Amino acid sequence: MSPRIGVLGCGYWGANHVRTLKGLGALAAVADIHPERAQALASEHGCLALSPDEILAHREIDALVIALPAQFHADMAIHAIENGKDVLVEKPIALTVPDAERAVKAARDAGRVFMTGHILRFNPAFERLLALVDEGTLGALRYVHAHRLGLGKFHAEFDALWDLGPHDLSMIVALTRSEPTAVHGEGSAFVDQLNDFAHLHMRFPEHVAAHLFVSRLSPYRERRLSVVGSEAMAVFDDLEPWERKVALYRHKVWDENGRWKFEQSEPEYLPVEPGMPLTRELEHFLHCIETRGTPRTDGEEAIRVLRILTAGSASGEAV
Structure with missing residues (x-):
């Protein structure tokens, strides 16, 4: 069974992830601070519309794509990891190196996959x-x-x-x-x-x-x-x-x-x-979740870029 992926953040780039994950058969839920935005996207793609707290805690969601304003990426990634989820965090994964290091360390300590959205x-x-x-x-x-x-x-x-x-x-x-x-x-x-x-x-x-x-x-x-x-x-x-x-x-x-x-x-x-x-990036993320492999664009690369x-x-x- 393919991993079940949620998308946190239903803006322009989050919506791209939603459409692509739907096509890959891996979309489980979407969430946004604006409930109407999440509901509209969920209705279009036939998945659950949840609040940010609900998608972080949902036990049947294996991983999250986090596509928020960058200042929220590190903390949301850590919350997802603490809830047992693998994460793909859009770039930049943080606005400071220490915040990025906190998130990457949390994933490493918990044995979770941490991938960065360096799509090119x-x-x-x-x-x-x-x-x-x-x-x-x-x-x-x-x-x-x-x-x-x-x-x-x-x-x-x-x-x-x-x-x-x-x-x-x-x-x-x-x-x-x-x-x-x-x-x-x-x-x-x-x-x-x-x-x-x-x-x-x-x-x-x-x-x-x-x-x-x-x-x-x-x-x-x-x-x-x-x-x-x-x-x-x-x-x-x-x-x-x-x-x-x-x-x-x-x-x-x-x-x-x-x-x-x-x-x-x-x-x-x-x-x-x-x-x-984007399709190839998300296919790679799914593969890393299934094999527990290290992503091509892992957290260490994101820190180097930051x-x-x-x-x-x-x-x-x-x-």
């Missing part, structure tokens, strides 16, 4: 990019840069970096297989006191560098992650159709008698089997 780790195009790095196709990793730009959303509790940055930071951490040794951030706020733009510059072991640029006040959308290696380069562009999402560039740069030369190549678009990242966000925010200057 389950995008088949990113998996193809990661395979290029792991297989050595790009040579030694040298530089990673990510751009995530668009208009909105505007949150009252956290800025563009904390809203948009976790997506790309989780991918950068996966590509580098390490945490940065140095982080510097710069931000700018125009709508209110929270940064609408942010740049992060990171240094990793083995002379690897990375850069992240996020904006919630951009006239155009961009969702691009580029990787530069010693032998080749590759790009994951999430706004491209599946057949063009991953491009391999076999550019060459070499020293000839003390002068640097280069040779450009046309992009080679690599085949990627289409797949819905450390980078915190360091970048502390070093940055908002203007």
Whole structure:
């Protein structure tokens, strides 16, 4: 029998989880602080509508997806764990590293599965990019840069970096297989006191560098992650159709008698089997519940991402 999953939080992203879990045959109940919102979603998908306290305590619910405003994630995750439930917590899992560490420790001590909603780790195009790095196709990793730009959303509790940055930071951490040794951030706020733009510059072991640029006040959308290696380069562009999402560039740069030369190549678009990242993420969560395995995006990864966000925010200057 498939694990029975409840969703705590019936906003935009919680509703996406509800629809996907329904399709996977694992949806048991929904809950929200606004009863009418939970009831409407439950009626649409044929499941129980409960209060937050009821879904936390319900004995026939095996696990919870927690998709609340981020300031409530850590405490709600701990309450769920104390009630014997595995948890998938949307990003960011907390607004401070100590809160995240409390939640992850609670899961570890109780033997519960703790997974983070770093959804792009389950995008088949990113998996193809990661395979290029792991297989050595790009040579030694040298530089990673990510751009995530668009208009909105505007949150009252956290800025563009904390809203948009976790997506790309989780991918950068996966590509580098390490945490940065140095982080510097710069931000700018125009709508209110929270940064609408942010740049992060990171240094990793083995002379690897990375850069992240996020904006919630951009006239155009961009969702691009580029990787530069010693032998080749590759790009994951999430706004491209599946057949063009991953491009391999076999550019060459070499020293000839003390002068640097280069040779450009046309992009080679690599085949990627289409797949819905949220569906694949939740299938992985179900698998971890059933096997008691460690999620690909576990709590330790979430803490690493939060450390980078915190360091970048502390070093940055908002203007």
